[in-house]
Amino acid sequence: MGKKVQFEVQPDESIDQCLDRMRAEGFVPVRRMEKPIFQEVKKGNETVYEPVGRQIVFEAKSIE
Template sequence: MKKKKYRVSDYKSVDECLDQMARDGYRPVRRMEKPVFEERGKERVPVQQDIVFEAVEKE
């Protein structure tokens, strides 16, 4: 079973990322999110979410 990762930031939206996966012949099996922080003074402030889908080939 072949796996591939798709990062949402490479596309304009989550839906576009999922559409590209389907066109490539993959289906999502896992969604991973982690916050991206920016330092402002002495504080670390979350500025966005980094979303990555793990996908496998459709059978």
């Protein structure tokens, strides 16, 4: 009861597909988190971090 699990949106699936997968496993989303993904780029003597994407993770709880 009250078990929480995290579901990450995979690179080859949409957000809706992830939500469908979550429901099929008996969970309902309670929170959405987005984390930026950075790439290290060297510009001369300087190292710069540029955003290249984002990771979307849903926190879900059991339907029961």
